[in-house]
Amino acid sequence: MNIYLFWFIQLTWGVLINVIGICIAAVLLCTGSKPHRFNHAIYFEVGEKWGGVNFGGFFFVQKNAPDRLKSHEYGHSFQNLLLGPFMIVAVTIPSAVRYHVRKVQFKKGYSLKPYDDFWCESWATELGQKHT
Template identity: 85%
Template sequence: MNIYLYWFIQLTWGVLINIIGLCIAAILFCAGLKPYRFNHAIYFEVGEKWGGVNFGVFFFVQKHAPDRLKSHEYGHSFQNLLLGPVMIVAVTIPSAVRYHFRKYQHKKGYSLKPYDDFWCESWATKLGRKYT
């Protein structure tokens, strides 16, 4: 996808989630963290052993995150291109709730299904692979 089209759609149809991402990015930048580029997106490495989260063109991952994690979070940005304002309620909130529930289940010793068994996560992984 053309970088200009990617950013144009992100900052129009997908602007809601990008505003959140911009605020988080600004705070991290002011705190001295360095932004990096992953294809058309911007990401920051924060903390350890937690995974990642996407807010449009901005995503945030653990330090030394593997490329597959960055690709997955980048895939969520393409979901935002397609879903726009619906992204927050259709993907972001369900994904966050599921992440914390899985963390709780893991702590209690339950066996977990693969992370990509959830529809929006497998879709993000596929989109990330396609556009990386």
């Protein structure tokens, strides 16, 4: 996909989630964090051992994040291109809730299914691999 088309769709059809990403990116820039580019997306590395989160064309990952994690978060960018304003209710909220539930379950010693066992996470991984 052309970078101009990627950002045009992100900032029109997918603008809702990108506004949050822009705000977080602005705060991080003001605190001295440096942005990086992963294909067409912009990402920041912050914190340690927490994974990542996507807000459209922007994503945020743990320091020294593996390429697999970056690719996965990049895949969420393509979900936003396809789902636009529905991304928040179809992917972002369910994914965030699931992340926090898994975190509690892990602390309690429960056996967890693979992360990509959830439909929107496996879809993000597939899209990230396809477009990386």
